[in-house]
Amino acid sequence: MTTTQISRREWLRKGFLTFGAMTLVPTEIWSNTVKDAQRNNREFLYQNPVFDEFTPPKFPDLNTVKARLVWNENPYGPSKKAAKAFQEKVFDGNHYSWNSLEELVKKIIKKEGVNEDQIMMGPGSSDLLEKTALVLFQNGGNIISADPSYMSLVSVAKSFGGNWKPIKLTKDYQHDLDAMEAAIDDQTKLVYITNPNNPTATITDAKKLKSFCARVSDKVPVFIDEAYLEFTDEGDTNSMVSLIAEGKNVLISRTFSKIHGMAGLRIGYMLGSTALLEKIQKITRGGMGISGPTIAAASASMDDSEFLADTKQKIMDARIYTTNFLKEMGITPMPSETNFLIFPIKMDGNEFLEKIYAKKIVVRAFTFWDQNWCRVSIGTMEEMKLFTESISTILV
Incomplete structure (x- = not known):
């Protein structure tokens, strides 16, 4: 050598x-x-x-x-398993990573109990939040979220002429679901809920939230950002993912940036109704922005319980x-x-x-x-x- x-x-x-x-x-x-x-x-x-x-x-x-x-x-x-998988996959960096991405998608849909046409991958969940806003708010409208709230999706919506309707959290720091529902009008394009919420770190009761999402999504799409879900006491059982199998008009984002410790590697995914995801993917693709080594690291991390x-x-x-x-x-x-x-x-x-x-x-x-x-x-x-x-x- x-x-x-x-x-x-x-x-x-x-x-x-x-x-x-x-x-x-x-x-x-x-x-x-x-x-x-x-x-x-x-x-x-x-x-x-x-x-x-x-x-x-x-x-x-x-x-x-x-x-x-x-x-x-x-x-x-x-x-360490994710790091090893990342490093080893670098040697295949001359090839596109569609096959490995498809394998990761299959692993995720098995975990989440959704269909293949109900998932969209992206380089982190913030990227998917912003792409959703880019598609839904091209012609204005309003978005309803908490006061305070994570602003990535909201900021993009506002940049397209959308209006933000902030609803203050309740006295026990949960989303005020009743007030949020009352704020919906004929200009509402999306209800956005971060659970647990950022920057407050607080969680909204899962049963109340699921009832809200099931009911409200018949009027307008509901986006539930679950970036911090794995840290909650009940973990994945707090997820709203079952609503997708029920055919509800919801979107759910998850990320590898937090519990998986892969913030710098950029990978996340969004689950949702087939029709809503098709609308988003007609304009923008998510999987193109994810590297092969990152895909390998995410797959290995999922297995490292x-x-x-x-x-x-x-x-x-x-x-x-x-x-x-x-x-x-x-x-x-x-x-x-x-x-x-x-x-x-x-x-x-x-x-x-x-x-x-x-x-x-x-x-x-x-x-x-x-x-x-x-x-x-x-x-x-x-x-x-x-x-x-x-x-x-x-x-x-």
Whole structure:
């Protein structure tokens, strides 16, 4: 072997192809957004009719931070089996990956109990949310979602001239299903529900939600974003996927970014009625944006039940620790069934971010309901202890 050559085994052993390299684009986008807000002296990074996000201080080199608790990433993933499958599949990178994608689709439809024409793949669930908005809101209309809500789908709908009708969560932080149903009119194109919700980390009762979706989807499509579903106490049993088999006009998105720890590898899927998915796929395709190595990693991860269970338990343990610490400080976070927490802070959001970033800990801060909030992703137990040590000196 020459000095310019390296064997397959040696390349895999040394790990020249790393998962970290795949995450550059999202972080660069975020960093550029922060820089733009700072250049223009904007107090808020993003502004919406009912909630805003504070602009953080100069975004640090993420390789130097002590706790990266900003994007709800899984600190334990991807699994070793997924990493091995990814690396090995690189050597087939000269070929298109239709066959392996078809195999993964078959595995997913078996798990979810849907038909082959009721699934659409994509490079992450956010991509599928945005493509749905792109198709449904070409001629305007309105979208109904929670206040606050994950804004990816909503923002695209608004960019096409759609109107957002935000409905404040109930006092126990669930979707106000009655108010959402009452808000539907002849211009409503979609009802969008994130369950568990982001950025609040809270869950809406599955039985009530299923009844709502079954009833309302006869009037207008309902999109249920289940990105964090696997972290909930009841796991997949909280899913609305059975509504698809019942022929309801619903869409459900799932992702490998969270529990599977594959945020930088970009893969997710959307389940829904055949007619609705056909309408979306006439304009845009999802599977074209997924690489063969990512497909292989996702398939391997689905089979690694030990990794998934272990990850969930570690996240729960760190979340319970952080929740208890906050309560001992006299701070009550919203009840979480995800890999993040949100809690009120009694200080300016920019000031809070300045102080915690100075400690090389990155989180997010919002303002809504006349209150400032910190949203912190759940990292390793070590990272969460660094976080609690820091806020014990900041929030005094």
